[in-house]
Amino acid sequence: MVQYSSTLDSAFTAVADPTRRGILERLGRREATITELAEAFDMTLTGLKKHVHVLETAGLVRTEKVGRVRTCRLGNRRLADESAWIANYHAMLDARLDSLGSFLERTKGDER
Amino acid sequence: MVQYSSTLDSAFTAVADPTRRGILERLGRREATITELAEAFDMTLTGLKKHVHVLETAGLVRTEKVGRVRTCRLGNRRLADESAWIANYHAMLDARLDSLGSFLERTKGDER
Numbered sequence: 677m678v679q680y681s682s683t684l685d686s687a688f689t690a691v692a693d694p695t696r697r698g699i700l701e702r703l704g705r706r707e708a709t710i711t712e713l714a715e716a717f718d719m720t721l722t723g724l725k726k727h728v729h730v731l732e733t734a735g736l737v738r739t740e741k742v743g744r745v746r747t748c749r750l751g752n753r754r755l756a757d758e759s760a761w762i763a764n765y766h767a768m769l770d771a772r773l774d775s776l777g778s779f780l781e782r783t784k785g786d787e788r
Numbered sequence: 789m790v791q792y793s794s795t796l797d798s799a800f801t802a803v804a805d806p807t808r809r810g811i812l813e814r815l816g817r818r819e820a821t822i823t824e825l826a827e828a829f830d831m832t833l834t835g836l837k838k839h840v841h842v843l844e845t846a847g848l849v850r851t852e853k854v855g856r857v858r859t860c861r862l863g864n865r866r867l868a869d870e871s872a873w874i875a876n877y878h879a880m881l882d883a884r885l886d887s888l889g890s891f892l893e894r895t896k897g898d899e900r
Contacts, residue, residue, distance in 0.1 A: 685804055692800035694793070697873070704880040754881060755874050761809070762871045768816040769866060 683735075687758050690734035695719070696727050700736060700750065707749045710739075795847075799870050802846035807831070808839050812848060812862065819861045822851075 691697055695717055702708060702716060714724040728748055731737035735753035739746050803809055807829055814820060814828060826836040840860055843849035847865035851858050 681806070684809070685806060688800050688804035691873070692797055692804055694797060697796070700877065701880070704877070704884060750881070750884075755877060759871070759874045759878070761803070762867050762874070765812065765816070765867060766871070768813070769862070772816060772862075 681757065683753075684757055684761060686730075686734040687736065687753065687755055690731050690736055691755070691758075693727065693730075696731055699727060699731060699748075703737065703748055703750045707747055710746045710748065713748065793869065795865075796869055796873060798846040799848065799865065799867055802843050802848055803867070803870075805839065805842075808843055811839060811843060811860075815849065815860055815862045819859055822858045822860065825860065 691700070698717060699713060702713065708716070710721060710724060710728065713728070714721050717724060719727075728737060728739065732739060732751070735751045736755075737748055738751045739748050741747075803812070810829060811825060814825065820828070822833060822836060822840065825840070826833050829836060831839075840849060840851060844851060844863070847863045848867075849860055850863045851860045853859075
């Protein structure tokens, strides 16, 4: 399993906040300017920009400034590594339950 | 999609750190004491305890103190909601790509 990956760190950190998850869902429907996002989430421009910066660092959002307007779009990262890490974790938990099950079966056999 | 869930917040925060992911993987193999984990991750007891506390708050680890020894085991949460959130996000991205594809197809038709 990938333990020491800085991309996992930044992506999980990015989606650990409800406003940032909301921004991703909002941008999934349509691109938006910083001002539009700030209004949608009832935040100051400064507060909103901080969230966008975290998402941008994680590769989940990209922004483009034309004149005084910065437009945000979804980035190229799809959280595939994060999904894979959780799937591996599930597989490990299942293997552990299976081995516990086998142990209990064997113990039951011994009691007969 | 579940946007404002504090369980998503705490679980994604918990797995956003490489040491905490390492602790989960280690506990997936076998339960361990705080001292054993601190040695395995080359950390102070205080530092290690902070990480375990974050994992415990997220429901991913449970601990039990007998005498002076605190033993850590995996908790009951399986990151199922987190996995579902990422899957929903993928579905949204796919729908967006499909609609972009249809748009390009229609545009190509117009050019003929």
